[in-house]
Amino acid sequence: MLKSIKKTLIGATLIAAVSAPHAFAETTLNALFMAQAAYSEADVRAMTDAFTKANPDIKVNLEFVPYEGLHDKTVLAQGSGGGYDVVLFDVIWPAEYAANNVLVDVSSRVTDDMKKGVLPGAWTTVNYDGKSYGMPWILDTKYLFYNKEILEKAGIKTPPKTWAELNDQAKIIKDKGLLATPIAWSWSQAEAAICDYTTLVSAYGGEFLKDGKPAFTEGGGLDALKYMVDSYKSGVTNPNSKEFLEEDVRNVFQNGEAAFALNWTYMYNMANAGKDSKVAGKVGVVPAPGVEGKSEVSAVNGSMGLGVTSTSKHPDEAWKYIVHMTSQETQNAYAKLSLPIWASSYEDPAVTAGQEELIAAAKLGLAAMYPRPTTPKYQELSTALQQAIQEALLDQASPEDALKSAADNSGL
Known part of the structure; x- marks a missing residue:
């Protein structure tokens, strides 16, 4: 009798196991994302839900941190022997x-279709040193946004094509009393300021490094910082720009308190169609301006990728x-806050509808993207430059002296 009961129990257990395979086969992934700019948290969750529905044996735990915490969270998790399987990383970090x-080097996983289809x-x-360390996901640069209504009231017919014209x-x-400080920038002592500075360096034809050594102390690198200081001191730039991050710039601009603002792609639809925006329907966008005789437009490479950690x-x-997250189908469905990495997406009406002005600016801006320096010591260099920008803006040092100190403290 006991034997038959045991056999019945064993049989029932086996049947239960076969009928519920996912109960014991589930894989859990931990993924680290950014809680600002580009895709919204809601977008990332929706993309992930679509993945887990198609792959019910995989669960994805999502964690969102501000951009400023992304690098350190990733590195510290590695040191503790685990943590994340998938991480979002900035273009400046692969080295x-x-x-x-x-x-992990994923070069062997990248298909020919991916190579041909992605811009x-x-x-x-x-990519770094001939290898791929993930898939590009956020394709981004900074654009010049402007308030069409304010420009019209000022009698300005077209947005500026050069940085001098912007001023x-x-x-x-x-002078017409429309706004006390018409320009907003993100010049806080953070990576945001380096992105604005890089945009200007590209406009002035400058170089960050030459033969691995700092080259930003002269030429276009110096001209870029001088422009920032002149704009700040002239009174046309919002003085709080020295403390602003990108979200601060967006809030100021969509409250109607700035005529011009430099910011990422995501601001276009948030400011032009957002419920909380006071400038909805009045937002114009063009590539960041150039410098007469040196450049037509300017742009920083602010793109980001998704990679697999070596501890996964x-x-x-x-x-x-x-x-899944980087596929053309997913990106085309969420193209309002971040534009796709796929070349053919820009001919898709589902992507371009309602944001033709942004797409037109993107075609010029994305083609002109200028890189921040590629070096394993990027964090030290960036920190030194952030400090130099603040010192120059606050008149604690001349642009020349500030950049010389940054070069000395860059670790290069």
């Missing part, structure tokens, strides 16, 4: 991550998730 074995410039986001138009707006115990599932 450091490759040198310290933070990300060539997007690959610079994830001239801002002065007209200020589930690299195959992690890559599968990345392929």
Whole structure:
């Protein structure tokens, strides 16, 4: 009798196991994302839900941190022997991550269709030393946004094509009493300021490094910082710009308190169609201006990628998730806050509808993206430059002396 009961129990257990395979086969991935700019948290969750519905044996835990915490969270998790399977990383980090074995080389996983379909410039986001350390995901640069209504009231017919013209138009707006400080920038002592500075360096034809050594102390690098200081001191720039991050710039601009603002793609639809925006329907966008005789437009490479960490115990599932998140189908469905990495997406009415002005600016801006310096010591260099920008803005040092100190403190 006992034997038959045991057999019945064993049989029931086996049947239960066969009928519920996911109860014991579930893989859990931990993914680290950014809680600002580009795709919204809601977008990332919706993309992930679509993945887990198609792959019910994979669960994805999402963690969102501000951009400023993304790098350190990733590196510290590695040191503790685990944590994340998939991480979002900035274009400036592959050199450091490759040198310290933070990300897996996924070159062999990248298909020919991916290589052919993704915009060539997007690959610079994830490639270092001939290897791919992930898939590009956020293709981004900074654009010049402007308030069409304010420009019209000031009698300005077209937005500025040069940085000098931007200052001239801002002065007209200020002198007519339309706005006290017409321009908003993100010049807080953070990476945001380096992105604005890089945009200007590209406009002035400057170089960050030459033969691995700092070259920003003269030429276009010096001209860029001088422009920032002149704009700040002239009174056309919002003085709080020295404390602003990108979200502060967005809030000021969409409250109607700035005629011009430099910011990422995501601001276009948030300011032009957002419920909380006071400037909805009045937002114009053009590529960041150039410098007469040196450049037509200017742009910083602010793109980001998704990579598999070297400590992931589930690299195959992690890559599968990345392929879903970066697929053309997923990106085309969420193209209002971040534009796709896929070349043919820009001819798709589902992507372009309602944001033709942004797409037109993107075609010029994305083609002109200028890289921040590629070096394993990027963090030290960036920190030194952030401090130099603040010192120059606050008149604690001349642009020349501030940049010389940055070069000395860059670790290069």
